[in-house]
Amino acid sequence: MTTRISIRGVARTFPLQGKDFVALGDVSLDVADNEFVTIVGPSGCGKSTLLNIVAGLDHPTGGQALVGGQAVTGPGPDRGVIFQQFALFPWLTVRRNVEFGLRTAGVPRAERRRRAEHFIDLVGLTQFADALPKTLSGGMKQRCAIARAYAVDPSILLMDEPFGALDALTRVRLQEQLLDTWSREKRTVMFVTHDVDEAVFLANRVVVMAANPGRIVEVIDVDLPFPRTEEVRLGPDFSRLRNRVWSAVYHQPAQERKPS
Numbered sequence: 001m002t003t004r005i006s007i008r009g010v011a012r013t014f015p016l017q018g019k020d021f022v023a024l025g026d027v028s029l030d031v032a033d034n035e036f037v038t039i040v041g042p043s044g045c046g047k048s049t050l051l052n053i054v055a056g057l058d059h060p061t062g063g064q065a066l067v068g069g070q071a072v073t074g075p076g077p078d079r080g081v082i083f084q085q086f087a088l089f090p091w092l093t094v095r096r097n098v099e100f101g102l103r104t105a106g107v108p109r110a111e112r113r114r115r116a117e118h119f120i121d122l123v124g125l126t127q128f129a130d131a132l133p134k135t136l137s138g139g140m141k142q143r144c145a146i147a148r149a150y151a152v153d154p155s156i157l158l159m160d161e162p163f164g165a166l167d168a169l170t171r172v173r174l175q176e177q178l179l180d181t182w183s184r185e186k187r188t189v190m191f192v193t194h195d196v197d198e199a200v201f202l203a204n205r206v207v208v209m210a211a212n213p214g215r216i217v218e219v220i221d222v223d224l225p226f227p228r229t230e231e232v233r234l235g236p237d238f239s240r241l242r243n244r245v246w247s248a249v250y251h252q253p254a255q256e257r258k259p260s
């Protein structure tokens with residue numbers, strides 16, 4: 001399998017009290033084409049920092065991130081980013097939000113419309129294509145954000161706690177829906193979460209991080225079958241994996257945020 005993302009010895013320090021705080025120590029990870037990787041770990045272990053470096057929204061102070069063999073120097077249309085906050089334009093309808101990136105990329109009107117419709121349909125929002133974001137539930141807004149990210153056809157989706165603000169039931173539904181979308185239109189995904197169940201349910205591999213310095217402590221293969229149905233979620237193999245990830249996350253010594 002081809003490597004799509006290669007994180008090589010990435011470090012990120014921030015100044016703190018006149019010294020350096022090591023948000024990321026020495027992080028290396030390869031993500032294959034069309035692989036779904038989740039990143040889980042305690043608050044402050046550098047999950048968002050790592051994702052932002054791959055997105056080109058932040059820069060490492062050591063090492064480098066490569067996408068398709070090229071060093072990341074900034075954001076690019078090959079990487080779609082989805083954050084916890086829905087970040088939709090409130091004055092634009094669902095359709096216009098989804099078309100937005102295509103418009104800025106100069107895609108002709110008819111093609112814009114066709115692609116927007118395809119992805120709106122894929123996330124199940126066809127009936128709401130002409131609705132404004134304020135009339136949508138949180139889950140629907142996030143589905144719209146996913147359709148918008150997909151529409152510009154990135155090979156990589158970088159998702160930072162996209163379902164973090166949603167209630168448990170909506171969250172589970174969106175996990176299933178995201179996997180359904182992903183299985184029909186495969187992309188390389190890096191997905192940051194606090195939620196161990198979510199991390200296991202979605203992933204081909206779970207990357208467990210620890211803090212101070214931010215680092216990878218374990219990478220766990222998830223050999224559960226697709227589609228990930230409710231039966232899979234309630235089955236013994238899922239609980240075995242969940243318990244394993246849980247121990248790796250929660251049996252870490254408590255760490256204070258301090259400069260080194």
Ligand SMILES: Nc1ncnc2c1ncn2[C@@H]1O[C@H](COP(=O)(O)OP(=O)(O)OP(=O)(O)O)[C@@H](O)[C@H]1O
Nearest residue numbers: 014015023042043044045046047048049050194257
């Ligand atoms: N711009 C910044 N300036 C100073 N410190 C920062 C900056 N960005 C992140 N940090 C610090 O780096 C560490 C890692 O932050 P990051 O947001 O990547 O963690 P995280 O694992 O995503 O946390 P959470 O799960 O709480 O969102 C934290 O201690 C944070 O305070």
